[in-house]
Amino acid sequence: MDNLSISSVLVLHRFDIPSETVIPAFLFASLSYMIILFCNLILILTIVLNKSLHQPMYLILLNLPINDLIGSSALLPQVIKDLSTGSRTMQYSACVAQAFFLHIYAAGTVFILSAMAYDRYIxxxxxxxxxxxxxxxxxxKLITLVWCVILVIIVVLFYLLLRLPRCRSILTNPYCDNPSLLTLVCVDTTINNIYGLVLTASSQAIANGMVLYTYLQILVACFRSRRSDTKAKALQTCATHLIVFLLLECLGLFTILSYRFNNSSLHLRSFMGTLIFPPTLNPIIYGLKTKEIRDKVLHFFRKKMSVSAFMW
Known part of the structure; x- marks a missing residue:
């Protein structure tokens, strides 16, 4: 028990940023969030407003920027607020909400990329x-199934968490997630740990197996093609997607495993945890590198620029 055991306000461990770097860090975080919002909203509007893009591949792709906005909005506004105010506290309810949407984001990234791999395989x-x-x-139906599975597994995860009594209010992490919130509980958490491990292992096995198998089959099929341009395009697309997917998996796996080892560096775990946010990369890699989307975006901006020039 600590002195804040009955408080609804949590004390979080924040990065120890020197006072002279607070303003640059605040500006960097704010600019990053603005770029994330801009890039992902552009991708969403481009797909939604162009009927020619209302095709299976783009309908599945549409879920990726939506998921990125969920994840980035769950974390970055809180980081910006903390940098501007120097606060190290957070309401327990807000912490649970942040953790819930961060887990939605993490699960969404894995399952949406798996659905995209399935579409490209077919x-x-x-x-x-x-x-x-x-x-x-x-x-x-596929998109609905993906989001229903995500919601069910995350709702069960947090139901198991919230049923337990809390007796601590100091969180040794700069952001909220399920493992961190479990450290506030003073009763047996075996069921939560088993469910978390089974959920992580099964989802990773399914996602990794599907993505690696489908992209391997895609590469084999393209290399069997006699068209050299097809081979080059497939190699570039699949290699880029696989690198991003494997990078996300490695960072996520490190963060998950770090909670299992007491001697792991807290600062390294916190830093690696924040790197699981690639919402600035996804619109570029999965969106703007797609010719149809890139052409629509460029056409939109050229049209706006020509209208602005005409008005002046």
Whole structure:
């Protein structure tokens, strides 16, 4: 028990930033969040407002920037607020909400990328069946299934957490997540730990297996093609996607495992945990590098620039 055991306000461990670097850090965090909002909203509006992009691949892709906005909005506004006010406290309810949406983001990234890999596998390895299998109705069912699975597993995770009595109010982490909130509990958490481990292991096994298998099949199918341009495009696309996916998996796995070892560096764990946010990369890698989306975005900005020039 500590002196704040009955308080609804948590004391969080923040990064020890020197006073002379607080303003640069605040500006960097604010600029990063503005870039994330801009890039992901542009990608969302481009897909939604262009009927030519209302195709299975882009309908699945649309979920990625939505998920990125959920994750970044759960973390960065709180970081910006803490940098501007120097606060180290947070309401318990706000902490739970932040943790809930961060876990939604983490699970969403894994399952949405898996759905995108499945779509590309059907398109490249079974092109004659693509229009029959990947209808808009089938895609909507797939997207609905993905989000329902995400919500169910995360709701159960936090139900198991919130049923336990809390007796501490000091959180040794700069942001809130399920493992950190479990450290505030003073009763047995075996069920929570087992569920968390099973959930992590099963979701990672399914996602990694699907992504690696589908992209491997895509690469094999493209290298069998006699068209050199097809080979180059497939290698560039698949290699980029795999590198990003594996980077996310490595950072996420490090963060998960670090909670299992008491001697792991708190600052390193906190730093690596914040690196699980790639919402500035996803719009570029999965959006603007796609020719159809890039053309629509460039056309939009050229049109706006020509209108502005005409008005002046």
């Amino acid at each position: 398109a490249i390895c079974c092109p004659l069946k693509y229009n029959t299998v990947m209808t808009n109705a089938h895609v909507m």
